Amino acid sequence: MPAPLPLDPIAEAHRQWTAHGWGEVADGMAAVTSVMRAQQIMMARVEEVLKPFGLTFARYELLTLLHFTRTGALPMAKASARLQVHPTSVTNAVDRLETAGLVRRTPHPSDRRATLVELTDEGRALAVETTEKLNAEVFARPGVPDDQLETLLRILAGLRRDAGDFDTGGDPTRW
Known part of the structure; x- marks a missing residue:
């Protein structure tokens, strides 16, 4: 695993987006990029466990x-x-x-x-x-504190539901 960077590259990209006049979408860019990076991190952890098998x-x-x-x-x-x-x-x-x-x-x-x-x-x-x-x-x-897991699950379920992954039968609180 490489050494941590001295700054958060997504926060820096957010700053650059704003500085270049794209401030109204900078939060969305940072959210998408953060989810994609989180997926890479989680996948690497999973694959490390599965590789010996x-x-x-x-x-x-x-x-x-x-x-x-x-x-x-x-x-x-x-x-x-x-x-x-x-x-x-x-x-x-x-x-x-x-x-x-x-x-x-x-x-x-x-x-x-x-x-x-x-x-x-x-x-x-x-x-x-x-x-x-x-x-x-x-x-x-x-990699997420226990007291934040349910919130994260709800947020991601909403994203997946709205993308058409599943239908909750009218109950938007079900994930």
Whole structure:
């Protein structure tokens, strides 16, 4: 990890935006840039934990999604929708996980057009092990004080809801 910078580059960009006549959008620029940088920081922490297991976050998410299902299997299209990623991304993740013996493709029992992706016993065990490690090393301490987490979750849920990620059924307080 590199040494901290002597100044906050986003605050400096905000100052520059204002100095160049874009003050009315400087807060928005700083917010977007801050969220993007926070995502980079969090992703680096997650990937540091997953790397020894040979997993990327995308593959971990798929394993965990399958682990959370009743049967340990989902149609690939449904996995894509639930993970909010393009079907090609799920196909790529399944290819890698299948090569590692963590999932297998099986024909859908009632829809000949669909393929199920199914967790193997090894995949289930790895999903549990990596989740325990992430819980201990990342999720228990996400880098935001406990008394601010709910506020952050509400703010980000509002952003995601307004972008069309989900529908709260008219209850804007649900996240």
